[in-house]
Amino acid sequence: MPDAADLERLLRAAGLRVTRPRLAVLDAVHAEPHLDTEALIGASRARLGAVSHQAVYDVLRVLTDSGLVRRIQPQGSLARYEARVGDNHHHLVCRDCGAIVDVDCAVGEAPCLTPSDDGGFAVDEAEVVFWGRCPSCTAA
Amino acid sequence: MPDAADLERLLRAAGLRVTRPRLAVLDAVHAEPHLDTEALIGASRARLGAVSHQAVYDVLRVLTDSGLVRRIQPQGSLARYEARVGDNHHHLVCRDCGAIVDVDCAVGEAPCLTPSDDGGFAVDEAEVVFWGRCPSCTAA
DNA sequence: CTCCGTTTCTTGACTTGTTCAAGGGAAGTT
DNA sequence: AACTTCCCTTGAACAAGTCAAGAAACGGAG
Numbered sequence: 043m044p045d046a047a048d049l050e051r052l053l054r055a056a057g058l059r060v061t062r063p064r065l066a067v068l069d070a071v072h073a074e075p076h077l078d079t080e081a082l083i084g085a086s087r088a089r090l091g092a093v094s095h096q097a098v099y100d101v102l103r104v105l106t107d108s109g110l111v112r113r114i115q116p117q118g119s120l121a122r123y124e125a126r127v128g129d130n131h132h133h134l135v136c137r138d139c140g141a142i143v144d145v146d147c148a149v150g151e152a153p154c155l156t157p158s159d160d161g162g163f164a165v166d167e168a169e170v171v172f173w174g175r176c177p178s179c180t181a182a
Numbered sequence: 183m184p185d186a187a188d189l190e191r192l193l194r195a196a197g198l199r200v201t202r203p204r205l206a207v208l209d210a211v212h213a214e215p216h217l218d219t220e221a222l223i224g225a226s227r228a229r230l231g232a233v234s235h236q237a238v239y240d241v242l243r244v245l246t247d248s249g250l251v252r253r254i255q256p257q258g259s260l261a262r263y264e265a266r267v268g269d270n271h272h273h274l275v276c277r278d279c280g281a282i283v284d285v286d287c288a289v290g291e292a293p294c295l296t297p298s299d300d301g302g303f304a305v306d307e308a309e310v311v312f313w314g315r316c317p318s319c320t321a322a
Numbered sequence: 323c324t325c326c327g328t329t330t331c332t333t334g335a336c337t338t339g340t341t342c343a344a345g346g347g348a349a350g351t352t
Numbered sequence: 353a354a355c356t357t358c359c360c361t362t363g364a365a366c367a368a369g370t371c372a373a374g375a376a377a378c379g380g381a382g
Contacts, residue, residue: 113257134300134305155310159286160314161283161317163315171309172303177301
């Protein structure tokens with residue numbers, strides 16, 4: 043769990059200005075992965091007192107573009123964000139409750155998998171989503 | 183390429199009523215894979231003369247639920263539909279132009295891949311999206 | 323073949339997540 | 353400390369998809 047100084051360093055290293063909304067959003071994404079935008083707006087407000095939703099949207103875009111956070115969006119789910127970035131891990135998604143859990147990639151580096159026939163594409167990433175039912179939904 | 187009678191058979195086999203909108207949408211999905219909803223509305227109207235967008239949305243939901251078509255939705259793309267179903271193939275997606283191409287699954291049956299640690303999930307499918315650049319975007 | 327009940331389609335309004343735009347305010351540079 | 357640039361606020365707009373009520377069509381029964 044990085045502290046405020048770490049987060050500030052991350053932003054500067056990415057060539058971004060350090061602002062309170064950016065620190066708050068980045069902190070929230072580190073604190074709890076796989077939150078959707080609305081939850082992140084809430085989490086940012088808990089940290090700052092007030093932020094516009096537009097600011098959070100802007101910050102998330104900037105952070106995503108500069109590679110500080112990763113956006114994921116399984117089918118049927120809203121956009122979600124996580125701070126684990128650059129390790130090409132994958133996700134388990136529950137068909138019932140939508141819960142998302144990280145899975146380490148067996149290989150580690152992207153693309154961890156190569157298509158049987160790449161159709162001439164220059165492939166740089168293999169995104170894998172494992173669909174199933176989480177333990178508590180299986181029980182119910 | 184199935185003809186009208188084949189499509190009708192598919193619908194009946196799935197326990198669905200045979201209606202003109204359903205035949206038109208199903209035909210369009212077979213004719214050209216990976217179309218989005220708006221394109222399918224257009225393709226259906228080309229076949230029927232007139233259909234409401236709502237009817238197409240309803241038909242797509244019913245066809246998807248009954249397994250006659252598969253819905254895919256890579257990040258940054260609208261919902262798209264394809265008739266290749268039940269063979270657990272995967273997709274190549276171009277980061278620039280959004281082109282989608284099928285890739286056969288090396289294994290064939292779902293889930294073709296199993297997570298390193300399933301976290302207690304009952305996994306039934308591994309969805310794989312290969313991201314990269316298509317030949318013409320690579321050239322440009 | 324016709325009638326009837328149920329499903330499906332039409333019409334039109336609405337929701338939701340996200341984006342656009344204009345102006346005031348803060349970050350960081352000199 | 354002043355200035356320039358970028359960021360945040362406010363409020364409106366947008367687009368894909370959904371909801372709801374009534375009309376039409378499917379297909380089973382007589």
